[in-house]
Amino acid sequence: xxxDHDLVLRPTPAxxxxxxxxxxxxxxxxxVVETLAGLGATTVFGLPGQHALGMFDALRRSDLRYVGLxxxxxxxxxxxxxxxxxxxxxxxxxxxxxxxxxxxxxxxEAAAASAPVLAIGSQVPTAGLGGGRHGYLHELPDQAASFxxxxxxxxxxxxxxxxxxxxxxxxxxxxxxxxxxxxxEIPQDxxxxxxxxxxxxxxxxxxxxLVPRPELTAVAADLLSRAARPAIIAGGGVVxxxxxxxxxxxxERLSAPVVTTFGGxxxxxxxxxxxxxxxxxxxxxxxxxxDADVLLVVGSGLGELSSNYHTFQPRGRVVQIExxxxxxxxxHPALGIHxxxxxxxQALLETVEEREDPTAPERVRDLLARVRARLAAxxxxxxxxxxxxxxxxxxxxxxxxxxMTILAYWAWSAFDAKSPNTMHSAQxxxxxxxxxxxxxxxxxxxxxxxxxxxxxxxxxxxxVAELATARQYGLNVTWLIVDDGxxxxxxxxxxxxxxxxxxxxxxxxxxVALAESFGVPGVRTSPETLEADLAKALAAPGPxxxxxxxxxxxxxxxxxx
Numbered sequence: 338x339x340x341d342h343d344l345v346l347r348p349t350p351a352x353x354x355x356x357x358x359x360x361x362x363x364x365x366x367x368x369v370v371e372t373l374a375g376l377g378a379t380t381v382f383g384l385p386g387q388h389a390l391g392m393f394d395a396l397r398r399s400d401l402r403y404v405g406l407x408x409x410x411x412x413x414x415x416x417x418x419x420x421x422x423x424x425x426x427x428x429x430x431x432x433x434x435x436x437x438x439x440x441x442x443x444x445x446e447a448a449a450a451s452a453p454v455l456a457i458g459s460q461v462p463t464a465g466l467g468g469g470r471h472g473y474l475h476e477l478p479d480q481a482a483s484f485x486x487x488x489x490x491x492x493x494x495x496x497x498x499x500x501x502x503x504x505x506x507x508x509x510x511x512x513x514x515x516x517x518x519x520x521x522e523i524p525q526d527x528x529x530x531x532x533x534x535x536x537x538x539x540x541x542x543x544x545x546x547l548v549p550r551p552e553l554t555a556v557a558a559d560l561l562s563r564a565a566r567p568a569i570i571a572g573g574g575v576v577x578x579x580x581x582x583x584x585x586x587x588x589e590r591l592s593a594p595v596v597t598t599f600g601g602x603x604x605x606x607x608x609x610x611x612x613x614x615x616x617x618x619x620x621x622x623x624x625x626x627x628d629a630d631v632l633l634v635v636g637s638g639l640g641e642l643s644s645n646y647h648t649f650q651p652r653g654r655v656v657q658i659e660x661x662x663x664x665x666x667x668x669h670p671a672l673g674i675h676x677x678x679x680x681x682x683q684a685l686l687e688t689v690e691e692r693e694d695p696t697a698p699e700r701v702r703d704l705l706a707r708v709r710a711r712l713a714a715x716x717x718x719x720x721x722x723x724x725x726x727x728x729x730x731x732x733x734x735x736x737x738x739x740x741m742t743i744l745a746y747w748a749w750s751a752f753d754a755k756s757p758n759t760m761h762s763a764q765x766x767x768x769x770x771x772x773x774x775x776x777x778x779x780x781x782x783x784x785x786x787x788x789x790x791x792x793x794x795x796x797x798x799x800x801v802a803e804l805a806t807a808r809q810y811g812l813n814v815t816w817l818i819v820d821d822g823x824x825x826x827x828x829x830x831x832x833x834x835x836x837x838x839x840x841x842x843x844x845x846x847x848x849v850a851l852a853e854s855f856g857v858p859g860v861r862t863s864p865e866t867l868e869a870d871l872a873k874a875l876a877a878p879g880p881x882x883x884x885x886x887x888x889x890x891x892x893x894x895x896x897x898x
Contacts, residue, residue: 416454585605603755625700
């Protein structure tokens with residue numbers, strides 16, 4: 338009698354021959370790159386360092402494409418964007434100590450945004466491990482401890498035979514919902530030692546599916562079917578699960594208005610009759626959602642931004658579908674369904690009853706009119722014209738990556754992403770410097786489309802070294818830098834709070850001349866010529882820089898009164 342667990346994959350004659358006679362000149366680093374290739378990776382990001390040279394030497398014996406950035410944190414941002422665009426785990430190769438630790442801010446963003454990044458860092462030689470003070474370069478008592486509070490999982494390696502299994506486990510972790518960054522670390526001597534193990538050929542790391550419990554989706558379907566005023570909040574989990582089509586079908590079946598979070602941009606059509614768009618930082622929207630008798634929250638933890646700075650207090654029943662167990666009911670009591678958004682929405686579509694509500698589109702139109710009236714009373718024509726020019730210049734299917742700058746804060750609420758998975762920002766962790774290196778990662782993922790990066794002058798100064806990366810690889814990224822002379826949003830916050838700003842004004846370079854010194858075309862534009870200049874830059878192959886000197890203002894907050 339044969340049982341499933343008795344079945345094993347038999348090697349082919351060619352595999353047997355390769356195993357018995359592995360090619361010469363391999364080291365532990367080859368086991369890393371062979372495992373990555375076996376898992377399906379095609380591109381790796383990173384920055385070499387002394388302890389990691391075994392991995393980088395192995396790259397020349399592999400078919401993996403290497404994209405090297407100039408700062409480890411920027412390499413992490415590039416890997417983050419590659420993971421968001423492709424849905425694949427993006428390998429990030431790093432060295433020990435300062436090289437590893439410099440990536441932490443990028444990995445925090447990847448964790449907050451559920452971006453699958455597979456970070457593989459080196460370690461001091463095994464003789465220096467264990468917490469003693471051996472005096473090795475870059476030595477830390479416990480390097481992995483710096484990552485445990487940031488990434489999904491940590492996978493230490495101490496012998497070459499552990500490398501394939503550790504990387505496969507990390508890959509599976511990164512791609513199991515919710516996606517996220519993971520950390521593998523391998524000592525220098527393990528990477529450098531000659532490899533007697535056979536070439537890695539068979540690696541299985543299939544991520545687990547997070548299926549909803551049927552008794553919970555049955556209750557949710559009943560609540561939604563009988564609701565008088567249902568509404569839906571769609572978060573980034575809908576985008577990551579590729580579930581926007583199912584979301585639209587469910588909203589139409591329920592006649593339920595839909596608002597997308599800033600991380601869920603594009604999850605629902607902007608001009609749909611049921612679309613509340615993304616005006617979450619607006620008290621009119623907050624009131625509308627509070628009035629829903631059943632509120633379906635899909636792929637969002639209803640955090641600070643999605644709850645209008647925690648002023649949102651729902652009065653009806655909340656149904657929350659969330660893949661991240663830690664976010665389930667973390668801010669509001671709910672019927673919590675721990676599941677992948679796509680699978681849970683499919684379950685609801687199979688069980689929910691259709692309901693008609695001819696008043697729903699009218700209520701949506703009324704809300705959006707109130708939002709427009711509030712903005713019209715604030716003399717914000719310049720800001721709205723600039724954002725409209727960006728939208729007109731950017732092809733509908735082109736991705737955009739936004740740094741933490743005033744124009745990005747506008748875009749969170751007011752920008753039509755046109756389609757899912759095309760608008761991304763650093764609003765997960767909120768660190769500066771994300772936009773340009775992330776756009777480089779997206780361009781590496783798909784060179785057929787232009788990519789837009791948007792930064793302020795302060796955030797741009799975090800990333801100027803990557804102009805060399807853009808030029809070296811000919812990446813198709815247009816970088817819009819809005820130059821307002823400093824940290825514009827902090828200037829506003831401090832002026833509002835204290836009457837004046839401190840430490841917000843910056844000496845900046847001539848960004849056009851700086852770009853041209855890297856061999857990257859640059860142009861200085863104005864609000865009147867922005868659309869034409871940006872469209873021209875986006876249409877040209879390779880990298881480019883467009884500089885817009887302008888002082889933009891934020892719309893008035895609605896959560897303070």
